[in-house]
Amino acid sequence: MIVKLTDVCRAFGDTPAIDAVSLSVQRGEILGIIGRSGAGKSTLIRCLNGLERPDSGSVQVEGMEITALDERRLQPVRRRIGMIFQHFNLLSAKSVEDNIALPLKIEGQSRAQRRKRVAELLDLVGLSDKAKHYPAQLSGGQKQRVGIARALAAKPSLLLSDEATSALDPETTRSILTLLKDINRQLGLTILLITHEMEVIRRVADRVIVLDRGRIVEQGPVWQVFANPAADTTKSLLQVLTPELPPTLRARLDPVAGDDAVVKVQLSGDAARQPFFAGLIGVRLLHGGIDTVQGEPVGTLFLGIPARDKTALEKAVQYLKSNADHVEVLGYVSGDA
Numbered sequence: 001m002i003v004k005l006t007d008v009c010r011a012f013g014d015t016p017a018i019d020a021v022s023l024s025v026q027r028g029e030i031l032g033i034i035g036r037s038g039a040g041k042s043t044l045i046r047c048l049n050g051l052e053r054p055d056s057g058s059v060q061v062e063g064m065e066i067t068a069l070d071e072r073r074l075q076p077v078r079r080r081i082g083m084i085f086q087h088f089n090l091l092s093a094k095s096v097e098d099n100i101a102l103p104l105k106i107e108g109q110s111r112a113q114r115r116k117r118v119a120e121l122l123d124l125v126g127l128s129d130k131a132k133h134y135p136a137q138l139s140g141g142q143k144q145r146v147g148i149a150r151a152l153a154a155k156p157s158l159l160l161s162d163e164a165t166s167a168l169d170p171e172t173t174r175s176i177l178t179l180l181k182d183i184n185r186q187l188g189l190t191i192l193l194i195t196h197e198m199e200v201i202r203r204v205a206d207r208v209i210v211l212d213r214g215r216i217v218e219q220g221p222v223w224q225v226f227a228n229p230a231a232d233t234t235k236s237l238l239q240v241l242t243p244e245l246p247p248t249l250r251a252r253l254d255p256v257a258g259d260d261a262v263v264k265v266q267l268s269g270d271a272a273r274q275p276f277f278a279g280l281i282g283v284r285l286l287h288g289g290i291d292t293v294q295g296e297p298v299g300t301l302f303l304g305i306p307a308r309d310k311t312a313l314e315k316a317v318q319y320l321k322s323n324a325d326h327v328e329v330l331g332y333v334s335g336d337a
């Protein structure tokens with residue numbers, strides 16, 4: 001285990017920024033921590049790298065209790081934790097290679113050692129041709145690649161990513177997340193990823209912890225939390241990624257009767273792999289689809305099921321309920337749905 005927090009509390013006046021948080025980060029995993037603004041993410045990170053002292057609780061990094069360490073004894077612990085930031089935090093007066101070499105210089109490595117390591121890192125992040133460039137000459141995505149190379153320079157055991165893709169456009173975000181996943185696989189590097197975006201969690205994390213007002217309200221393997229979110233915060237954070245009934249169809253819904261029942265079906269895992277449509281007659285797919293999260297199917301479908309024959313409808317809904325995670329009859333429509 002790389003990191004273990006037990007019952008960590010930190011309040012500012014009457015505001016509990018983090019409230020009895022216990023979590024552990026396993027070696028080799030990508031753990032995502034998600035929460036809205038003010039949920040306590042920054043405070044959590046600061047407790048983890050010793051910048052903030054908890055009021056109570058224990059913070060262990062690689063088995064060492066760090067809450068009692070003074071600044072000098074915290075230094076070697078901090079070197080084990082590489083960090084990347086939303087605004088990259090590069091030194092503008094230094095070239096790409098000098099930015100990356102900085103942690104190595106602080107460590108006292110020779111010029112030859114630094115040059116060799118910087119070349120390896122530039123190759124890893126795909127920027128070998130930009131060694132002599134300055135940050136101002138790079139795109140946001142390239143700057144973050146430099147940030148990643150610098151964070152990895154001293155071979156940390158944990159990479160802490162603090163909203164590292166929040167300032168990037170969706171395409172660049174994807175390329176940075178792909179790089180992080182590759183690094184995790186290739187080097188076995190453990191990554192703790194702090195974000196307010198479920199899309200980031202969906203793309204790279206193995207496990208997710210949802211933080212709300214300083215408390216952990218939900219946690220689990222990403223695909224399971226996506227398939228069956230329990231906490232309101234999780235549901236609302238997931239809303240942007242969940243298909244909704246198109247407004248034109250919603251406007252035509254009748255609560256009691258119509259030709260077709262409009263049924264929302266949520267399904268995941270093995271249920272989503274079954275040919276379950278085979279057991280349904282006259283059913284149409286109105287909207288939605290199946291996505292893949294961590295290699296597992298997770299989806300929301302809106303189905304039109306013939307509703308004139310109430311018994312047949314009831315049978316179809318029961319059949320769906322026995323196969324899917326969640327089934328809800330939203331209403332009825334007549335004519336072409």
Ligand SMILES: Nc1ncnc2c1ncn2[C@@H]1O[C@H](COP(=O)(O)OP(=O)(O)OP(=O)(O)O)[C@@H](O)[C@H]1O
Nearest residue numbers: 012015016017035036037038039040041042043044
């Ligand atoms: N130094 C401080 N002094 C007073 N209150 C603080 C301080 N740091 C954090 N807080 C409060 O603690 C709570 C958690 O803040 P924190 O910055 O950890 O949240 P966050 O999830 O990182 O938010 P954001 O995504 O906006 O950065 C908030 O209510 C915040 O106002």
